[in-house]
Amino acid sequence: MKDAFGLPQSLLVLGGTSEIALATARRLIARRTRTVWLAGRPSPGLDEAAGQLRGLGADVRTVAFDALDPAAHEDALGKVFAEGDIDMVLLAFGTLGDQAHDERDPNAAVRVAQTNYTGAVSAGLVCAGALQTQGHGSLVVLSSVAGERARRANFIYGSSKAGLDAFAQGLGDALHGTGVHVMVVRPGFVRTRMTAGLPEAPLATTPEAVAAAVELGLRRRAETVWVPGALRMVMSALRHLPRGVFRRLPV
């Protein structure tokens, strides 16, 4: 069960090698989390992540999960929930793609959309159903500021996150009053493997900062969390810029 501060005792991470997710897991293990499930494609990286978290004192198990195989989500995630209550699901999988390449390779672009959006729709609904049955829990969805307004430089990724973001907001409203809390997290540029080598955007942040914002959001039962918080104002302004101006921005 979550305590009065929204801190979970059990955590299911979808996308078990995500650096943001692992930073969040480390932070929550230091508080109350004792049981962690890492769901992801079986890989040495997933096992290594599990080992690291075990070193912090948590009981960690991995489960095979592929965002691109939605037909298998019900079974894979159903097994996890059958083992006991999950207080928090962190939906953290996603891929950035390679915008320039993907514009020329529609199949690759579709994979980005399928991973980030349709995969999350399927996994999100499966988890939402299970959480609703247990009558409590938080579904924390890692969205992105990129979904707030599509940019020339990464609109394939951005559009997939826009879909995910809208889905998660609607899901949160649908689950209002069921004891299940849905929180959309919108980080800006986060320094991780996924963004390594990319030019850094203003207000760049770290996985640890996102983890701290997630903990705070859980305590407040927030529905939307921006990381860093200043992005809320920045994006609110950018959202209203005329297209012609927005297009010319060096972002």
Added chain:
Amino acid sequence: MAADTVPVTGWGRTAPTAARLIRPRTYGEAALAVRDCGARGGIARGLGRAYGDAAQNAGGAVLDMTGLDRVHAIDADGGTVLCDAGVSLHRLMQVLLPLGWFVPVTPGTRYVTVGGAIGADIHGKNHHVSGSFSRHVLSLELLTADGDVRTVVPGTPLFEATAGGMGLTGVILTATVRLQPVQTSLMSVDTERANDLDDLMARLADTDHRYRYSVAWIDLLARGRATGRAVLTRGDHAPLDALPPGTRARRDPLSFRTSRLPAAPSFLPEGLLSRTTVGLFNELWYRRAPRARTGQLQRIPAFFHPLDGVPHWNRVYGPGGFVQYQFVVGHGREDALRRIVRRISERRCPSFLAVLKRFGEADPGWLSFPVPGWTLALDIPAALPGLAGFLDELDEEVAGAGGRVYLAKDSRLRPELLAAMYPRLADFRALRAELDPRAVFTSDLSRRLHL
């Protein structure tokens, strides 16, 4: 019997979870509800005054027991009452005071049920004299997981597991309670101020035995030499001859009148109770208390239940809710109490409802909270930054001193510390495993703390 899936919280309004809320009107309906409560079990709930998650059951059933609210029999000569578990102490006072009887123990609110009073094994300002509520229970009827209704009497393992057992042994249906005789419905109250914590503890230790009821409001925002300054209010039921002749009170000495202000509105924002506002309140509260006054006549609500005058006062903390922290450390561990008070004061926790009390003998319930020593209770807004970690540190201090925190108020204890705080926990778990192997009786509290 209505059932509805609704979000449920405790009085602190933190950690809402959804449950089917069922309101049985007969014992038969209660038995049906327990039989049909499903895989996630059920738990009895009274008036929802437990601060944390004791009367919540995510995804399962919550039995609202306030529909079972009959007072069956009063022995006006012997001083006992037999009533349903859903009867509130408020109702008992209304019924009993005109007959010259009072409830044996009342907490800081009258709006608790008899079932909840036993389940949490509540204590009051008279603990140092009278012990906890369950010490005055002569027998109770318990609906257990197998559907049986058992008569449970003190001295048996099932009674000792049920008293303070947070509803996890079954659903209490009725109880027979021994009462306290009174001549009037007024209290004769002595008030005095203590300059600091040492002064306060000395006064409580030296003169508590003269009073049936004793408690101290403590200013946890006072710093430096004033750390732990307090106002002591102690007293007893006023005898008839203490009432001035010719007054209305003298003509009608047993009348029980209560008045309530309008309820706190539901839209109050976060942050009303800040260090500034609470500091100001505490300063005023301390200054307006007389340095020493004896024999003041107060009405029962003013002495025991001042907050009951404002319905939904818990809304003052805003939508983020609040956490109540109550612990006890034994006699001889005053050092731990001093350290904790100093830390709270240095931390500037905005707490305006902090009380310190000396407990008497421990009570027989396996999970009953009181042990002989000092208990401090305080309310803190849940949104205070860093509060979770700070309270964890206080837990370590409390557990290190052999103390414990009160389950009826808890919403955040680390489960690992529970066994150290409650040595009879293993017995409790064993009894539950035997009596209720499928864990029909389950609450968010029992899930969180692995009770």
